[in-house]
Amino acid sequence: MSGLSTKRLMKELADIQSKGTPEGIILLSADSMEEWVFLISVLGEETIYKGETFALRMKFGNRYPIDVPEVTFLANEQYQPPLHPHVYSNGHICASILGNEWSPVLNAVAICITMQSMLASNKKKERPEGNDRYVRTAPSNPKLTRWHYDDDTV
Amino acid sequence: MDMSNHPLLSSMDEPPPFPPSHPHLRRLDRSVVCQICKEPFQAPVSIGCGHSFCSSCIRSSLDVMKKCPSCNEPALEGQIRRNRALEEITDSWEESRPIIYELAQPPPTKKRRASIQESNSKPSSSSGTKRLKPNSSREGSGSRSQSPIKSRRSDDGDHNSLNGNGEMEDEEDDEVQELTENDEAPCPICQATLPISSIPLHIEKGCPPPKTKTNGNGVGGRKGNQKADWKKVFSGQGLGGKSKDKEVEMKRITKPNYSLATPADLRSILSEYSLPTTGDKPTLIARVQEWIILFNSNLDTSHRSSLSALRAKLSDSENSKKRDKEKGKDEMVNQLGSKDGLQKYAKEKKGEFERLRKEIIERDRKRREQEEGKGRGRDNAIEVE
Ligand SMILES: [Zn+2]
Ligand SMILES: [Zn+2]
Ligand SMILES: [Zn+2]
Numbered sequence: 001m002s003g004l005s006t007k008r009l010m011k012e013l014a015d016i017q018s019k020g021t022p023e024g025i026i027l028l029s030a031d032s033m034e035e036w037v038f039l040i041s042v043l044g045e046e047t048i049y050k051g052e053t054f055a056l057r058m059k060f061g062n063r064y065p066i067d068v069p070e071v072t073f074l075a076n077e078q079y080q081p082p083l084h085p086h087v088y089s090n091g092h093i094c095a096s097i098l099g100n101e102w103s104p105v106l107n108a109v110a111i112c113i114t115m116q117s118m119l120a121s122n123k124k125k126e127r128p129e130g131n132d133r134y135v136r137t138a139p140s141n142p143k144l145t146r147w148h149y150d151d152d153t154v
Numbered sequence: 155m156d157m158s159n160h161p162l163l164s165s166m167d168e169p170p171p172f173p174p175s176h177p178h179l180r181r182l183d184r185s186v187v188c189q190i191c192k193e194p195f196q197a198p199v200s201i202g203c204g205h206s207f208c209s210s211c212i213r214s215s216l217d218v219m220k221k222c223p224s225c226n227e228p229a230l231e232g233q234i235r236r237n238r239a240l241e242e243i244t245d246s247w248e249e250s251r252p253i254i255y256e257l258a259q260p261p262p263t264k265k266r267r268a269s270i271q272e273s274n275s276k277p278s279s280s281s282g283t284k285r286l287k288p289n290s291s292r293e294g295s296g297s298r299s300q301s302p303i304k305s306r307r308s309d310d311g312d313h314n315s316l317n318g319n320g321e322m323e324d325e326e327d328d329e330v331q332e333l334t335e336n337d338e339a340p341c342p343i344c345q346a347t348l349p350i351s352s353i354p355l356h357i358e359k360g361c362p363p364p365k366t367k368t369n370g371n372g373v374g375g376r377k378g379n380q381k382a383d384w385k386k387v388f389s390g391q392g393l394g395g396k397s398k399d400k401e402v403e404m405k406r407i408t409k410p411n412y413s414l415a416t417p418a419d420l421r422s423i424l425s426e427y428s429l430p431t432t433g434d435k436p437t438l439i440a441r442v443q444e445w446i447i448l449f450n451s452n453l454d455t456s457h458r459s460s461l462s463a464l465r466a467k468l469s470d471s472e473n474s475k476k477r478d479k480e481k482g483k484d485e486m487v488n489q490l491g492s493k494d495g496l497q498k499y500a501k502e503k504k505g506e507f508e509r510l511r512k513e514i515i516e517r518d519r520k521r522r523e524q525e526e527g528k529g530r531g532r533d534n535a536i537e538v539e
Contacts, residue, residue: 003470004191011192014168026518062475065190066214103223104215105189 005064009033012107025112028055035059037074038112042120049119055079056115057091058108068102070143071111083125086118090135092142094128096149169251176258183251186244189224190215194248197455198240203227206237209451217443231409236454346466361466383430384469402427402461406453407446412439429465440475444468 016027026039038056042049055074061067073081073091081091088094097106097114128134138145172179188195190211197209205224207215212234215223222229338347341356348356410419420438421431429445431438448464459467 003474007193008191011168018171021518028518063214066218100219103226104211105223 005060005062006033008065009060009108012109016109021109022113022116024116025109033060036108038108040112040116040119042116044120047120048122048125049082052082053079054082054119056112058111065104065107068098068143069108069111070141071098071115072142082119083127084119084122085124085126085128088128088131088134088138090138092134092138092145094147094149096147098142099147099149101149170255172255172258173260175260179254179258182247186240186247195240195244197451197457198237198244199234199451199454200237200240201229201235202233203229206240209234209236209454210447213447213451217447234454238456241455361463361470383432404453406450409446410442412443415439427461427465429468441468441472444471 010033013030021027021038024041024043028037028039030036036058038058039053040056041053055078057072057074059070061069071093073079073087073093075081075089075091081087081089086094093115095114095118097111134145172183174180186194188198188206188208188211190207193208195206195208198206199209199212200206201212201222203222203225205222207223212223212229213231216229216231216234220228220230338349340347341361346356346361407423410423417435417438420435420442423442424431424438424445427445427449429441433441445464445468448467452459452464
């Protein structure tokens with residue numbers, strides 16, 4: 001990590017420490033400066049994800065925040081990615097904020113909030129079209145995927 | 155829970171926030187912060203839409219996307235204008251902040267004198283390293299309300315202690331009390347030889363080269379040619395013919411067309427600024443790009459860094475990128491840390507991070523338990539702390 005990205009992340013961490021995270025978002029681990037995991041749940045009675053918790057992993061490179069971090073939902077024995085038309089079963093997410101809409105003024109918590117509201121606004125539990133095909137051929141780093149963003153993407 | 159006197163956190167430059175009873179002061183604090191790096195502006199510039207950022211922040215961002223990071227309006231590098239007023243405001247706010255911070259405290263303490271003295275000394279613009287003055291006064295503000303030792307440190311904070319003007323030895327005992335060794339060790343990033351206790355701050359300031367003995371007992375030859383090249387750069391020998399800063403034209407560098415430029419073109423740009431010319435084309439491009447950002451943004455401020463300080467930064471970022479590819483930073487520091495002090499530094503930094511992390515996770519765990527206790531998905535906010 002370069003001095004700049006480390007410093008920025010230290011600041012974000014200190015911020016989380018002093019101000020906390022928004023409701024439904026919890027920092028589960030930050031085992032290194034490079035990789036953080038947040039738990040995300042959708043609040044309220046309306047949501048189709050009531051009672052579910054998802055783990056969102058972020059990997060930060062040395063050009064963060066100029067470059068977007070690599071963000072995926074964990075898919076393991078403990079956590080499953082949400083059933084959502086923009087979330088593949090391997091945890092990859094098709095969201096413009098993680099691609100061409102990323103801005104270096106954003107931060108880790110902002111990504112969590114966006115993911116949370118992407119889930120909150122969803123009415124139908126389903127995988128994206130072509131999920132199986134994508135998952136079979138997907139690179140492990142979703143940033144290497146050429147995403148096509150729908151209009152309704154958050 | 156008192157982290158305010160930890161050397162790494164204080165060098166992290168995090169002044170205590172104003173109390174909530176002063177929202178306007180909090181707002182003022184925020185308004186001198188760049189939204190990209192979240193630090194007070196360094197060499198602030200504005201772009202077409204009117205938003206302002208540090209020159210190097212927006213230059214890096216525009217290299218990646220041609221729009222304003224704040225409002226998404228299309229933006230080009232050519233729109234960048236130095237924002238002198240904002241720089242003046244940022245500087246004077248940081249200078250006054252300790253005083254105003256003191257005044258904003260509910261019970262006025264008798265320590266006020268110290269802070270007034272502190273703010274009396276004028277910032278010295280002679281040194282190359284940027285923003286030392288504001289940093290040190292902020293640091294002062296962080297430590298004032300504590301022990302007498304700390305207020306002494308605030309007073310010392312005004313001497314540009316770590317700008318590499320050769321007076322470091324006297325001051326870092328005050329600067330970083332916890333690390334008392336006077337041993338010297340190579341900086342893990344730029345390899346410059348420094349007293350161990352001053353290394354953390356040296357790194358935070360972007361590796362300003364110490365005046366002399368750059369290649370003293372540094373870790374030799376580990377990186378082959380490139381390392382040797384950087385060493386030459388820092389020892390003032392330069393690589394090409396003209397190595398004196400004076401001879402370099404202080405004029406914005408125009409970006410070459412990277413797809414058309416030959417390695418020879420790139421090397422000639424690099425040698426013009428006495429930079430290493432080793433590496434393949436992608437390496438050369440990355441070095442030229444980074445240098446142009448550093449060099450051009452240095453023209454957007456009245457706190458100009460010396461060319462050697464810029465070179466140190468370039469070397470720093472190049473090393474950290476390489477390191478990123480290879481392995482984690484801690485490992486690197488450990489590898490290089492042939493001396494106890496460096497290891498201690500690495501451990502401390504790790505420890506600090508570890509502690510922050512544990513605190514947050516512990517707090518979150520409690521919160522989760524509470525939430526679960528009440529049944530999931532309730533929307534009443536749980537305030538922690
Ligand atoms: Zn900035
Ligand atoms: Zn804008
Ligand atoms: Zn004018």
